[in-house]
Structures are given as structure tokens and as C-alpha cells.
Amino acid sequence: MARQRTQPAPLEPGQVVELEPHGVAAGGDAVARYDGMVVFVPWVAPGDRVRARVTEVKRRFARAQPVAVVAPGPHRVEPRCPFFARCGGCRLQHLAYPQQLAWKRQMVIDALERIARIPSPPVAEAVGMDPPWHYRNKAAIPVRRLPSGRVAMGFFAAGTHQVVDMGWTGCAIQHPVIDQVIAALRRWLEEDPDGRATSTYDEARHEGLLRHLVVRVGLRSGEALAGLVVNGDGLPGEDRLARYLRREVPALVGVVKNVNRRPGNTILGPETHPLDGRPWIVDRLGGLRFRISLTSFYQVNPIQAERLYRLALDHALGEPAPGARDGDFWLIDAYAGIGTLALLAAARLRAAAARHRPGAGRWRVTAIEVVPEAVADARINAALNGLAGVEFLTGSVEEVLPRLAAAFRRGEGGQGRPPAAEAATGPDDDPPVPAAGDDRRRPDVIILDPPRKGCDPAALAACLELAPRRIVYVSCNPVTLARDLAVLCATGSPAAPPLPAAVAGSGTGRPGAARSGHLRSRYRLVSVRPVDMFPHTAHVECLALLQRDEPAPPTGRTGE
């Protein structure tokens, strides 16, 4: 039973109590109740009986740290990593993998019901991986020298900036090549005279040279790249160090130095210089090749990324394949990174068009990305795969998508490339992708794959105005997904951001405008599919398909 507000808290800090958690909260802590009060306990599983010491008591909840597992529950398993519950990287290794998947699905359902106000949302079973280990293709590892001269390298302890030294054991979720690079750098720093003379970064004082080791591995290609993040011009003997690392770890195709002189916890700085070999790796994903430099976004779990992308494109391109029907097809990939989804879509569209009669299924793909380096990589990737006609627009989605909507409003939407956009030009021998014909006034599909903070209201407003038949939303945060779906599906959540007045109808661009009838419910949530990109962590990734069943609103008007 819920506690009355006036009752004194039944717990106080320091108290040791016995608890039986019944669920897992967002973030991975187990949830129990004690005398009606909610208590969050990390590192224990639902069904466990545990003794826990109370560490914090608030008005409505308390936190406790486990002291002992009195009786393990049915879903508890032995964590594989000896550093589990000390290292902050994994939160769920003690929970059997099928229960992790069930929990992630429940997190999505809860967010959609609570925030987007969608009752019984159509959330499918999560797509898991087998085996769910050694999947991470990238790690950024802080380096700290201890007073003894030894070197500690590992991830930060949960909620702190204390390095938990991984020793020589390695990490259970990252690619083994990353462990090899860590071991080689540690040997250099402890045994080589230049290595011993290398200071490591002290965050509190903003002193010391070597901050992080960043390693990237191409799962399919086997190529690896190491980045030494330096608070200064360089490291003693850095060229020799780069050659040493490549000799010790043959998978390394290059070693680079990244200069980050800024205080704070941003890992990478603005400049990257090659030290030895080449400053990028090439990996294969979904049948295409991608060049990836140290700073570009690339999904950290490529096995699951391939599944996620296949599902996203099945939704986006739908049935029948666009090449199999008459008419043009225009797909916009918003938040495109190095162009993975845009190029995979273009490859599918090209293959489908080639299977059918000439002239049927002309297609166009437009990708939008804010980081210029990622766009540069994307253009190289387009050329690498013979798809250089894909349009890459550099800019924020909240600026570029409204420009496309404005062009559409002026009746220019179907006339080739967007007017205000900087379109990619491919090599002369690469035939351009046919632009959509004049009869096509709207994009058919918009893919949204924003960072954790979700989409800006201006981006959502432009989506509503462009009114594609389908929206495919790839999300790494169910909370912001739910907030944005409340706008796109017009469910009227108070969490939904205000829309610009022009889109919300007669000047009422406020939260809840949808409830007042200004925004007709436009998109139906057809399905949501969690795809486990981050096994053993509390991160939840999912894919939502939205469909517009009703006719598109007339040009320039999105309300009734």
C-alpha cells in the first residue's frame, strides 16, 4: 500500500533491512518496498532476498546498498566479470539474459504508457544476441598512474571518476583486441624509459599528459585503430610508442594522437594527428564498406546494428519494394552519422530498381547530419560503395528539415534537389541518383535516429508538415522516444514539447495543444521493437514504425 505523505519515513540511513526486490527500475537498480516505501538497491535481482544498508532516505523513496544475498532468486546468475558491481560499465550481469530482455521491453512499454499516454503499446519481444559477450567495438579507457609507478586502466566506478583497474583480466563485453591494446600500452608505460617518464592526467588539477586510450575495432574486417588522447602537444617517444603498439597488436592498422587540452570529462578533443599507419579503419556492415575515423559515430555493437538497420529498412522501404512499383520514392535519413542507414537504403533501392523495368521506381535518398567530419566520412563511404549520388546535407535536423518543409510549402518540394541545401556531387563516372519527379511533393519516409536527447520540436514540426507516409524512429532512450511520439501521434502528453505556432494551428504551439483538437492525430504507432544493442548494461535501444493512414494535409497546413 502507498504510504501517506504525513507518515514518518519507516527507514533511516545506516539501518540494515531485509528486502525482496520485485522489479528493476530505469538505470538497472532493483526495486523493493519496505513498509510501503520504495527502496532502490543496485546489483541485486528481482526475486532475491537480500540484506541491505540504507544510504539515503527521501520523502518518497530510499536507496540502499546490498550487504548480503540471503537467498538468491530464480533469475540471478553468476556475473562473468570479476569487476562487476565495482566497474560502472555493466549493471545487469547478475540478471539472466532472457530477463534482461524482458526488462528492456518493459522499460519501453512503461515509457510509452506513462509519457506518451499510449495504452497497451504494440511493443514486440526484444531482439537479443547470442552470445551476448565481447560485442563492443569501441572503448575509451582512462589511464592513471598510481603512486607506486604502476598504471591503472579500466572504466570508472559507478557514479565516480575513480578508475577501476581491469588488471590483466580484460573486459567481458568488449572485443578482445581492445584488451590486447590496453595490455601493450600498460607494458610501455611501466617498462619503457619514455613510458615511465609519461605523466597521466589528473582531472582535479587538470595536469598530466596521457588522458585516455581510445580503441576502435572493425568486427568484420578485423582492423583496429588506437587513439592516444593527450593533454598537450605530444608524448615522450610517441612515434616509437605507435610503432611498438602496432608491432605488439598486429590488428592495429594505425595509431593516432588526439589533442584534448580542455578541462572536464569530454573524452576527445578537436585535433587528431596520425602517428603511424592510417587514421581510420574500414569495416563491413550489411554488405557495404564503411570508413570510420576516431571521432565519427559508429554503432558500438555491429552485430545488433545490422539487425536494427535491417528492421529499420524493412519498415522504411516496406512492401512491395519501392523499385517494384511505379512512381518515385524519396527517403530522408535524419541524424545520419557516417551515412550507414542512408547508404544501406540507397543500396537496397538501387538493387530493387535494377530488378525492374527502366523508369519504374526512381528513387532519391537525402541524409542530414550536423557533424562536418561525419558528413565527410559519409561522402567517402558513398564513393567507396558506388553510391555517391546520395545527397548529404550538413546541418542540424531542426534547421534543415524546416527548410525542406518551407520549400515544399512554396511548391518546390518535388523539383530535384532541395534549394537551400548543399547537395553531394559524386565522381563523374558515378551516375547521379535520379531526383524525384515533379509529381512527388513529399518524402515517402523519414528515418529519425537522434541522440539520447531526442528530436528538437522544430524537427518534429517539420516532420508533421512534410507528412511522409511513414516515419521510422530509431531511439536509444525510451523516455525521449515517448516524449516525441506524443507529438507525432498527438496523444497530448504534458511531457511533449511545444510546437512552433505555425504548425500547431492557430498560434497555440503549447504542450497539450493536441488535446484541444488543433493537431489531429496524424500518425498511428504500428509497432515498436527493442533491439538489445548493449547487453548487460541498462541502455535500451528500440525502433518504432509510425504510419499515416489518413490523407496528407494540404500544402502549408498541418491542422484541421
Ligand SMILES: C[S@@+](CC[C@H](N)C(=O)[O-])C[C@H]1O[C@@H](n2cnc3c(N)ncnc32)[C@H](O)[C@@H]1O
Ligand atoms: C544515434 S547517432 C545515429 C547515427 C546513424 N544513424 C547511425 O546509425 O550510425 C546520432 C547522430 O546524430 C548526429 N546529431 C546529433 N544532433 C544532431 C542534430 N541536431 N542534427 C543533426 N544531426 C545530429 C550525431 O552527430 C550522430 O551522428
